[in-house]
Amino acid sequence: MTTYDPSNIFAKILRGEIPCHRVYEDAHVLAFMDVMPQADGHLLVVPKAPSRNLLDADPAIFGPLMAAVQKLARAAKQAFGADGVLIKQFNEPAAGQTVFHLHVHVLPRHVGMELRPHSGKMADHAVLARHAEMIRAALG
Ligand code: 5GP
DSSP states (O other): OOOOOTTSHHHHHHTTSSOOOEEEEOSSEEEEEOSSOSSTTOEEEEESSOOSSGGGSOGGGHHHHHHHHHHHHHHHHHHTTOSEEEEEOOOSGGGTOOSOSOOEEEEEEOTTOOOOOTTOOOOOHHHHHHHHHHHHHHHO
């Protein structure tokens, strides 16, 4: 049985030990830009309650988590003039998970535009800061 390790990178971000480009926060979740975005505006929504992934999470978190995902998907779509929004979430290494604190990916998608590789190239921090600002502005 795999267990939750509080030294994971998203737990450190939640504790404020390492920086992030913050987009949204409420009592249940923190949302910030993915540092290796697969598309412009790629952000992550992270519940504050510790769980490794969906498999060991308290189901009570799913309501507030998905409400935040919907809010952020709408804002990211508007901010980037996207045609659609991809929501994805990986569980365990076999499924592609690389950071072991539950998180949901939100990716604005444009018709005909390929996604960049998962965990690929680190984005420029000035660009991430600008994209975070665009999504915050769309949140109103
Ligand atoms: P997973 O495969 O676990 O669903 O994806 C983890 C995601 O976290 C990847 O898309 C990766 O680019 C992103 N990521 C990895 N390290 C960091 C980090 O230190 N900060 C941020 N903001 N994103 C990260």
